[in-house]
Each structure stands twice: as structure tokens, then as C-alpha cells.
Amino acid sequence: MTSTGEPAPGGGLAAALVDHAPIGATAEPRLAAVISEGVRHPGKLVRGRLAQTVGSVLEVEPSSVLRMATAIEYFHLASLLLDDLPCMDDADLRRGRPCAHKTHGEAGAILGALAFINRAYALMGFVLAGWPRHTRIQAQAGLDACLGWAGLVGGQARDLAFSRSERTTREVGRIAVQKTTSLLWLSALVPALAGFATPVELRALRGLCLYWGLAFQGLDDLRDLLTTSFDAGKSTGRDRVLVRPNLALHIGVPEARRRITHLLTQSRRSLDALGHLRPGWSRLEEFQRELEHVAAPLVATGQEAA
Amino acid sequence: MTSTGEPAPGGGLAAALVDHAPIGATAEPRLAAVISEGVRHPGKLVRGRLAQTVGSVLEVEPSSVLRMATAIEYFHLASLLLDDLPCMDDADLRRGRPCAHKTHGEAGAILGALAFINRAYALMGFVLAGWPRHTRIQAQAGLDACLGWAGLVGGQARDLAFSRSERTTREVGRIAVQKTTSLLWLSALVPALAGFATPVELRALRGLCLYWGLAFQGLDDLRDLLTTSFDAGKSTGRDRVLVRPNLALHIGVPEARRRITHLLTQSRRSLDALGHLRPGWSRLEEFQRELEHVAAPLVATGQEAA
Numbered sequence: 001m002t003s004t005g006e007p008a009p010g011g012g013l014a015a016a017l018v019d020h021a022p023i024g025a026t027a028e029p030r031l032a033a034v035i036s037e038g039v040r041h042p043g044k045l046v047r048g049r050l051a052q053t054v055g056s057v058l059e060v061e062p063s064s065v066l067r068m069a070t071a072i073e074y075f076h077l078a079s080l081l082l083d084d085l086p087c088m089d090d091a092d093l094r095r096g097r098p099c100a101h102k103t104h105g106e107a108g109a110i111l112g113a114l115a116f117i118n119r120a121y122a123l124m125g126f127v128l129a130g131w132p133r134h135t136r137i138q139a140q141a142g143l144d145a146c147l148g149w150a151g152l153v154g155g156q157a158r159d160l161a162f163s164r165s166e167r168t169t170r171e172v173g174r175i176a177v178q179k180t181t182s183l184l185w186l187s188a189l190v191p192a193l194a195g196f197a198t199p200v201e202l203r204a205l206r207g208l209c210l211y212w213g214l215a216f217q218g219l220d221d222l223r224d225l226l227t228t229s230f231d232a233g234k235s236t237g238r239d240r241v242l243v244r245p246n247l248a249l250h251i252g253v254p255e256a257r258r259r260i261t262h263l264l265t266q267s268r269r270s271l272d273a274l275g276h277l278r279p280g281w282s283r284l285e286e287f288q289r290e291l292e293h294v295a296a297p298l299v300a301t302g303q304e305a306a
Numbered sequence: 307m308t309s310t311g312e313p314a315p316g317g318g319l320a321a322a323l324v325d326h327a328p329i330g331a332t333a334e335p336r337l338a339a340v341i342s343e344g345v346r347h348p349g350k351l352v353r354g355r356l357a358q359t360v361g362s363v364l365e366v367e368p369s370s371v372l373r374m375a376t377a378i379e380y381f382h383l384a385s386l387l388l389d390d391l392p393c394m395d396d397a398d399l400r401r402g403r404p405c406a407h408k409t410h411g412e413a414g415a416i417l418g419a420l421a422f423i424n425r426a427y428a429l430m431g432f433v434l435a436g437w438p439r440h441t442r443i444q445a446q447a448g449l450d451a452c453l454g455w456a457g458l459v460g461g462q463a464r465d466l467a468f469s470r471s472e473r474t475t476r477e478v479g480r481i482a483v484q485k486t487t488s489l490l491w492l493s494a495l496v497p498a499l500a501g502f503a504t505p506v507e508l509r510a511l512r513g514l515c516l517y518w519g520l521a522f523q524g525l526d527d528l529r530d531l532l533t534t535s536f537d538a539g540k541s542t543g544r545d546r547v548l549v550r551p552n553l554a555l556h557i558g559v560p561e562a563r564r565r566i567t568h569l570l571t572q573s574r575r576s577l578d579a580l581g582h583l584r585p586g587w588s589r590l591e592e593f594q595r596e597l598e599h600v601a602a603p604l605v606a607t608g609q610e611a612a
Contacts, residue, residue, distance in 0.1 A: 022455045028463035031455060082420070087412035106393035110416065111463045114388075115455045117420075121427045122450035125434070129442050136435050144428035149328045149337060149421045157334035157417045 022119035034112030047187040057280035058195020074120035078113035096233035146186035155179030163243035181213025211267035328425035340418030363586035364501020380426035384419035402539035452492035461485030469549035487519025517573035
């Protein structure tokens with residue numbers, strides 16, 4: 001459901017995740033279980049819904065946007081399966097349930113992630129097949145940059161190497177950009193290219209995703225520090241134990257709160273700028289409100305952790 | 307080098323693996339090391355060379371074929387990095403050196419594999435961008451089928467689940483088809499589509515890859531049983547310990563040898579049939595000879611293991 005109580009735009013998306021799931025009657029049972037549980041507990045679908053909203057603003061054919069959004073959510077699902085592994089974040093809980101590797105073994109989680117990635121690329125490939133060549137190449141370059149060594153994969157590598165790095169605030173930021181903003185930006189980029197967004201719109205969207213991503217990661221860092229695993233639905237308190245990049249651990253809770261508030265002000269300004277370029281962009285307000293809603297209890301002053 | 311002593315067609319391929327490697331100056335050092343070591347010890351490049359030969363027979367533009375072949379080898383490299391993990395085959399040695407996870411940790415090996423997969427899809431995407439839409443969609447479907455739950459990933463899942471299965475000879479064969487023949491077939495399929503191979507040629511190529519793949523896996527199974535890790539350059543003797551599908555363990559060494567010999571007879575017949583369709587297909591003889599060369603000491607009678 002959206003925060004306004006309207007029918008969730010992610011409704012069709014949740015069904016599409018099940019419909020396109022990379023399983024079939026002859027799939028190995030453990031692999032099938034990982035995939036099936038993954039698509040049946042899809043979380044808030046922020047990235048897929050962002051893709052759908054960008055697509056709707058630019059009037060991209062909805063069934064095509066739905067496949068892009070599904071692909072984006074599969075990439076995200078894969079990254080969660082892998083990030084939770086013992087050799088990565090060693091998490092126990094995800095989306096309020098035991099992690100896939102706890103239930104189905106590490107190999108099951110890894111192979112499930114690969115099946116999602118493979119199907120995500122297939123969906124993207126089928127969608128891109130109908131595009132003009134130039135736009136298709138731009139989208140391919142975006143997938144390469146956002147997901148590979150310079151994006152999601154590289155960000156996770158830096159995250160794990162943080163304890164061996166100089167542990168600068170700059171490195172904390174750089175990791176958040178690679179790990180978190182990359183996939184948000186990809187979620188907006190692919191449908192924006194499909195809808196022939198102007199270069200000015202693309203730049204503004206990129207800025208918006210950067211602010212949102214950094215705020216989102218900052219809030220996740222605060223949550224890791226300030227809440228229990230039960231409330232968060234995933235393992236918390238891990239960053240301190242594992243010496244991981246955590247904004248609030250690094251610059252202190254009050255300064256982290258100030259930065260997150262500032263990032264949300266900047267993202268609101270980007271939204272306003274986009275609204276002047278094309279009125280439809282105001283539909284992205286939904287995500288700004290969701291982030292502000294998540295931020296409210298975490299950044300409120302006077303609730304400092306000991 | 308080819309068995310005929312000509313300059314190896316894989317020469318340009320080995321350089322391309324380095325040129326397209328998914329690393330850059332700002333890559334996290336451990337991730338960069340996994341990638342760099344992977345591309346600098348590329349093995350025999352069977353799959354990439356197969357793609358190059360099929361491309362050359364059909365006169366596909368060589369730089370385009372080189373990118374397909376590089377992508378195929380990256381998929382293969384990724385599968386080796388992951389198959390060797392403790393939760394999968396728990397191997398120590400690969401290509402005569404310690405496995406990546408032994409040197410750089412499990413997370414390093416997993417992230418390296420993902421970086422290879424991401425770059426492989428990017429290379430395929432760029433190559434496909436220039437193709438007619440219908441052919442592009444056929445190639446996308448091939449990537450999905452050969453690499454995902456019904457192909458490589460699913461085969462590895464079945465392989466790991468073998469000890470919990472009914473352990474039939476049929477299951478041993480099915481796993482070999484999914485795990486081994488899938489990637490060989492993909493190596494031939496993509497350049498064959500690029501070169502507009504006829505449906506009859508595609509069917510014959512598919513049969514050939516099936517026989518080769520099953521013979522190749524059968525020989526790998528024999529090698530696991532009959533040779534030392536030092537001679538093989540990778541961990542051997544694992545299938546018995548880990549209760550993995552191994553043709554020779556399953557039906558006995560003499561019967562496995564007979565089957566491999568029969569498969570090589572069948573692949574030779576497929577080659578002859580292809581040669582009648584288009585004389586250039588005789589260039590695939592090279593791979594038949596390589597397989598027969600590998601097979602000779604392993605299937606020779608009178609060298610039975612105790």
C-alpha cells in the first residue's frame with residue numbers, strides 16, 4: 001500500500017515477481033524453495049515501484065515497465081541473498097524470517113541468487129529488444145556500471161574491506177554510493193531511457209537518486225545502531241561488531257541525523273526542480289514521503305542512544 | 307596452441323579476457339586480485355575457442371565473435387569460482403593453483419564471480435545490440451535457458467542434491483547435460499545465431515555439443531577417480547567423498563569407458579553430418595581431436611583402477 005492508502009502500484013509487481021520466477025516443474029527442490037520464498041516475501045518493492053513510477057511519468061508501455069521493475073527487484077533479491085551469507089554480513093534474519101542460507105544452506109542461497117540474476121538479465125534483454133539501438137546500448141552501459149565492480153558488487157567488496165581501509169568518512173560515503181544509490185539509480189535510469197527522458201531530466205533524476213540513496217543508507221545505519229532485530233525484521237547491531245561502514249558510528253548519531261535531514265532537504269529540492277521540467281514528476285513525491293516517514297522517528301532529536 | 311601446431315586461435319582470446327576484465331583503478335584490491343588472477347590463468351579456453359571457430363565458419367565479424375567468446379569464458383570462470391567454494395565442491399586446487407577462496411576469502415570469490423557475470427552480460431548485450439530483433443531474442447532465450455535454473459545453475463543445484471536423490475544413472479546424465487553441455491551449447495549457439503546458421507545446422511550443432519559435453523563430463527569423472535590432484539591441476543577424488551554424480555562411480559570404470567568411446571563415435575558422426583551441410587564445419591575437427599587426445603589414456607583398456 002502507498003502511504004496515501006491508494007491501491008499499491010506494487011500490486012501488479014508482487015504478482016509479476018511470482019509469474020516470472022526462475023523456477024519450473026523440474027527445478028531442484030532446494031533451489032525452487034529459495035526462489036519461491038524470495039518472491040513470496042518481496043519486501044517494500046521500493047526499487048521496482050520507483051521504476052514503475054518513472055515509467056508511468058514518461059508514459060512507457062506498462063507491461064514493458066513491469067518487466068523492468070521485476071528485473072530490478074530480482075537483482076535486489078539476489079544482492080540480499082548474497083549479502084546475508086556468513087562470509088559477508090553473516091545475518092540471521094531478513095524480512096522478519098530466517099535468512100535463506102539458514103533454511104536452505106549457503107549453496108542454495110548462492111544458486112538462488114544466480115538464478116534471479118540470470119532471469120533479471122533475461123527480462124531486461126527481452127525488454128531492450130524492442131528499443132532503438134542507441135538507447136539499448138545506454139541501458140546496457142547502465143547495467144554494467146550500476147551492478148558490476150564500479151557499482152553494487154564493488155560497493156559490497158569495499159564494505160567488507162572497510163575494517164582494513166583507512167576508515168574515512170569519504171570511504172563510508174563512497175561505499176553507500178556504490179552499494180545503495182547504484183541500484184536506485186538503475187531503477188530510475190532504465191525506464192527513463194525507455195521513455196526518452198531528456199538529458200536534463202536524467203541528470204536531475206540521478207541527483208535525486210543519489211540524495212535518496214545516501215539518506216536511505218544513513219537511516220539503515222541509524223536503524224542498525226538504534227533498533228532491535230525484532231523491530232527491524234532483519235539482523236541489527238552488526239556494523240559495530242563487524243567493523244562495517246556506518247555513518248552514525250563514524251560521525252556520531254547527532255551529526256548523522258543532521259546529515260540525513262540535509263539529504264532529505266536536498267532530495268526535496270531535486271523533486272521540485274524535476275516538477276518544473278515535467279509536472280508528472282510530482283508522482284515521485286510518494287517516495288520522498290515514504291523516506292521522510294521512515295526518517296521521522298529515527299532522526300527526531302531528543303531520542304539519542306546512550 | 308592447437309593440436310596442429312598452428313598459432314592458437316585462443317591467442318587473441320587470452321588477451322581479450324584481460325582487456326575486458328571487470329576491474330579499474332579504483333576497484334577494491336581483493337576483488338581486483340580475484341579478477342586479475344582469473345583472467346591471467348584462463349585454462350584451455352575450450353568454450354571461447356569453440357565460439358570463435360563457429361563464428362569463423364559462418365564468417366561472423368571477428369571482433370564481435372571475440373566479445374562473445376570472452377563473455378562465454380567469463381561465465382565459465384564465474385562458475386568455477388563458485389563451484390569450488392566450501393559449500394559447493396570444497397576444492398583446494400584449480401588450474402594448478404590454490405582456489406580463489408583459499409587466497410582471497412569466500413566473499414572475494416563470490417564477488418569476483420558476480421563481477422565476471424555482470425561483465426559477461428554486458429559484453430553479450432553490446433554484441434547483441436547490432437543484431438536483428440528476432441535473432442537477439444533467440445540469443446536472450448538461449449542465455450536464459452543455458453545459464454539459469456534449467457541450465458548451469460540448476461545443474462549445480464542437482465549435483466549438490468545428488469546424495470539426497472534416488473541416484474539413478476538417468477539423474478547422473480541429466481546433471482551432466484545441465485552442468486556441462488549447457489555452456490558448450492551456448493558457446494556454439496550465440497555465434498551460430500549471429501552467423502544465421504540454418505535450423506538444420508543448429509540441430510546438428512546441438513547434438514554435437516551434447517555428445518561432446520557428455521564425453522567431456524564422463525572423462526572428468528574418470529579423471530576424478532583415476533588421477534591425482536597434482537596431475538589434474540585441480541582437486542580430485544572428491545566425487546566419492548562428497549557423494550556426487552560420477553558416471554564411473556555409478557556404472558563402473560569399464561562401462562564408463564565404453565560409453566565415452568560410444569559418445570566420441572557419435573560426435574564424430576555429427577561432425578561428418580555437419581561437414582555435408584557446409585564444408586567449413588570441418589574446422590570443428592580440432593575439438594574432436596582434443597577430446598580424443600584427452601580420452602586416449604583414460605579410456606584405454608587394461609589400465610583399470612583397482
